[in-house]
Amino acid sequence: MKEVVRMWQNTRMIILVALSAAIYAAFLIAFKGGIVIVPGITEVRPANVFPPIFGLLFGPAGAWGSAIGNLIGDIFGGTFGPGSIFGFFGNFALAFVPYKMWGAVFGLVSKDDMSTTTNTLKKLIAFELVTLVASAACAVIIAWYLDLTGIVPYAFLAITITVNNFAAGVVLGPILLTLLYPRVKRWGLVWTDIMDKEDVAKGFSPNLGSILMIVGALGGLVIGILVAVSAAGQQVYGFSGATQNTAVWLIVLPFLLLMIAGGFMLSGQEQFVEEEWD
């Protein structure tokens, strides 16, 4: 995760943090209440497509930008409160996971063409996979904390956040990435064009890290919900059961640790390849 810290030495990366945060926050605020899923509780947020896109294009700057943008969205939107703390970390993960996993998605992205766009079917599948894992990682982080503090039950929130994030990513993500990548690349703003390879974590086992990230995110989501539903009596998309159930957050905790371990094992250096663009 060296690049997450090192990027702060680069002026353009800092600016990209600010600009991505501003874009994300502006859309979050403008479309608060957008397409309602559960009245008064949650809605489909088109802005949620941005963190994976920011992550893939701007790397660590996109991750910080998404985290800060969500925080600013909470402040301006009037929802700055208990959820904002882990909302910061959850949204960071929503952008961090895609760029870290992009070069380690089981051969779906060729070593010769690491460009973060969806110009082939394999890359499209890779994009959907990393977006799904990132959506689940974000959901597990936020839902675990809010269940732990007794604010919203895990089973309800985890699935809601995952669906919200993934729906935006799966529908809008490939279109946006295909259209935006060539322009961002031409401007020299793709993160691998700005940062030095030496400033990016080597990662000691990217493929294993990728597996740990998938198991941590999707396992935490599925197992957490199963435990919440069976042990704590919570219902998926329903309001019954108990929060602060020790079994739920103890079971989910190892999955969170797996995600952190996966984050350290993944690299990003493999994306530093010479590309030909006309």
Place this chain on the structure above:
Amino acid sequence: MDAELYLDYNTVIHRLDARTKILIFVYAFMVLVLFENPLWMLPIATLVVLHTALARSWRNLWRIRALLAILTVWSLILWNFFASGETHLFWIFDEQSLLFGVARTMLLLLMITSGVNLISTTRNEELVLGMIRLGLPYRVGFAISTALRLVPTTAASLQTIAQAQRSRGLDLDGGNILERMRKYVPLLIPVFITTIRSTNVFGMALESKGFGAREDRTFYLQLHITTLDRIILIGGGLFVLVSIYLKLRGYGDIPGLSRF
């Protein structure tokens, strides 16, 4: 979207040091999560209301009244599904679970109110400088401060682009969920492009002014801790410590409440 939540008054809260205001917010957060009995939350609730009155931040709370109303109704009902008590009242409501629901609702509302108080009385630059003085690295503070300044501009350009696209026949409200989401593409792309294209020029402008040339920085804006700041910080700290002590002694719970 209203670009500015800061209220330009000269109240005693506005004159406090930004670090004090940030720490008041942190103190409130720490105390609010301690107790599950609404009666034990009354002292901190009183302080938050007093803070709001002194800060004159009612106007911003009024602006988010719909959100607060929804949260109140939702939270008051929701928590009765997650708790039960010995004294049944009606339907899902027991006396103890109702009290618990009131406490959780107070928690949500008071935390949001504390956040609104902080934002209403502290300019963006003061807030960021306060965070830097509390240990946040300058470069992170700069990114946050720049983002805060850019949000209104970006939101304004989003509104302009939305109006332009609507005038060309874009209907954001028709169709099923998938169709409606796809219709956001003509908004997402132009806003992204118009905002991001300035990165290189922005970077050159910053570096030409010496951004990042030296690690130690001076600031035009100066923060000063006054006697009143010290009194509030020490008093607030003691309040937090006493609250934690009382919680550890077992006070603040609801007798007869079962949380499954």
